[in-house]
Amino acid sequence: MTRKTFITAAVAVAVAAVAVCAPAQEPPAAAPGVNPKVLTVNGQPVYAAEISLMMQNIQGYLKSQGREATEDEIVQVATQRIVEQKLLAQEAQRFGVKPDEQRIAQMMELTERQAGGRDQLDSVLAKGGSNRTQLEQMFREMELGRALIAQQIQPTVEVSDQEIQNFYNEHPQDFQRAEQVHARHILIKADPAADEQTRTIARLKADQVHQRATNGEDFATLAKDLSEDSTAAQGGDLGFFEKGRMVPAFADAAFALQPGQISPVVETQFGYHVIKVEERRPAGTVPLEEAKAPIRRVIVNEKTNVAVGQLVNTLGRTADIVFLDENGQPVPVPKPAAGATP
Numbered sequence: 398m399t400r401k402t403f404i405t406a407a408v409a410v411a412v413a414a415v416a417v418c419a420p421a422q423e424p425p426a427a428a429p430g431v432n433p434k435v436l437t438v439n440g441q442p443v444y445a446a447e448i449s450l451m452m453q454n455i456q457g458y459l460k461s462q463g464r465e466a467t468e469d470e471i472v473q474v475a476t477q478r479i480v481e482q483k484l485l486a487q488e489a490q491r492f493g494v495k496p497d498e499q500r501i502a503q504m505m506e507l508t509e510r511q512a513g514g515r516d517q518l519d520s521v522l523a524k525g526g527s528n529r530t531q532l533e534q535m536f537r538e539m540e541l542g543r544a545l546i547a548q549q550i551q552p553t554v555e556v557s558d559q560e561i562q563n564f565y566n567e568h569p570q571d572f573q574r575a576e577q578v579h580a581r582h583i584l585i586k587a588d589p590a591a592d593e594q595t596r597t598i599a600r601l602k603a604d605q606v607h608q609r610a611t612n613g614e615d616f617a618t619l620a621k622d623l624s625e626d627s628t629a630a631q632g633g634d635l636g637f638f639e640k641g642r643m644v645p646a647f648a649d650a651a652f653a654l655q656p657g658q659i660s661p662v663v664e665t666q667f668g669y670h671v672i673k674v675e676e677r678r679p680a681g682t683v684p685l686e687e688a689k690a691p692i693r694r695v696i697v698n699e700k701t702n703v704a705v706g707q708l709v710n711t712l713g714r715t716a717d718i719v720f721l722d723e724n725g726q727p728v729p730v731p732k733p734a735a736g737a738t739p
Contacts, residue, residue: 432526436476436720438483446527447535451475482535484712485542485705494548496540504536505529546705554700561692565685572683575640579676580651581616581633584626587668603662603669610659616673625668637678647672 434442452475459466466474489496512518522528565572583606587599606623610616617632624633640648647670650663654674663670720728 433723434721434725436480436718438480439487439717441483441487443479443483444527444531446522446525446531447479448472448475449525450532450535451478480713480716480718481709482538482542484709484716485545486538488708488712489541489545489549492545492549494541494544496537496544500543501533501536501540504539505533508532546701550704550708551697551701554697554704556693556696556700560696561689562685564692564696565688569682572688574678574680574683576652576680577637577639577678578651578654578674579637579678580635580654580672580674581620582626582628582635582647582673583610583616583620583624583633583671584667585623585669586625589666600662600664600669603671607659607662607671610671610673616659633673637676 432444432446435445435448436443452471455466455471455475455478459471509515509518512521519529522532583603585599585603585606587596591599602623606619610619617634620633621629623629626633628634640652642648643651644665644667646663646665650660650670651672651674654660654672656674656676658674660670660672663672722728
């Protein structure tokens with residue numbers, strides 16, 4: 398048995414019965430000791446429930462990608478991620494990095510909603526042998542790791558103009574775009590299921606908006622004052638978009654306009670729109686100057702991931718990681734046989 402296989406088997410036994418995240422059905426009552434410590438990382442405990450939660454996250458991601466993995470593989474990846482998370486959080490604390498408490502609160506709130514409410518989450522956690530404090534601590538460690546990366550690693554990443562040029566030259570297919578228009582709109586909402594009188598009133602409002610716009614009133618100001626869309630505060634500005642991004646009736650009307658032109662009232666499932674096109678872009682290759690910012694972000698992310706991986710490997714080589722048996726005692730990990738893969 399290799400070291401990796403042994404560790405996977407040891408942890409799998411401990412986490413097999415633990416359920417932490419919001420389930421589709423009521424979980425069974427937890428057995429005594431269902432959430433034991435399964436290992437320590439530099440003396441900091443890792444509980445079975447933490448690995449179980451990470452496993453569920455990994456399984457959800459694999460499902461969304463149409464991929465599968467064995468339970469042993471998922472246990473192994475989940476354990477590795479939890480250990481890495483602990484190491485990064487410990488390093489963040491060493492640097493005096495502070496977590497964003499608002500982000501932690503938002504993660505807790507999202508988890509509550511996914512569980513069906515606060516009481517349901519508490520019930521699920523309790524039946525998994527865990528509690529809200531442990532869950533919040535897990536989110537805190539995740540946030541510490543994110544903050545460490547954002548504050549200590551990413552600012553050190555440098556990207557040269559030559560690297561950007563090389564990326565642009567090597568990925569020409571990524572910089573082709575279809576025709577685009579830059580448009581604003583004013584929306585008067587009308588539910589398709591609304592009665593005829595309600596829809597007639599909405600249409601009359603839209604007609605009045607159209608009249609004022611074509612009479613020369615400033616379109617952005619009209620949008621701020623009258624639009625019922627979320628873009629109202631931005632003067633109805635939708636930015637540049639390709640035809641396929643919008644519902645057909647809206648897209649057909651927008652792409653029929655030239656810069657400065659205003660559409661007739663357009664009806665969609667959202668209500669009644671008045672559209673003004675500001676600019677048009679022909680189909681073609683995105684210029685390098687316009688592509689520089691997104692290319693830089695891609696390269697920064699790639700280099701950051703490499704740097705984080707290197708840091709985790711360095712921290713892992715000196716870390717005191719101890720696996721525990723069901724009695725909380727250290728498990729002796731067998732050394733690989735000669736010629737075996739560690």
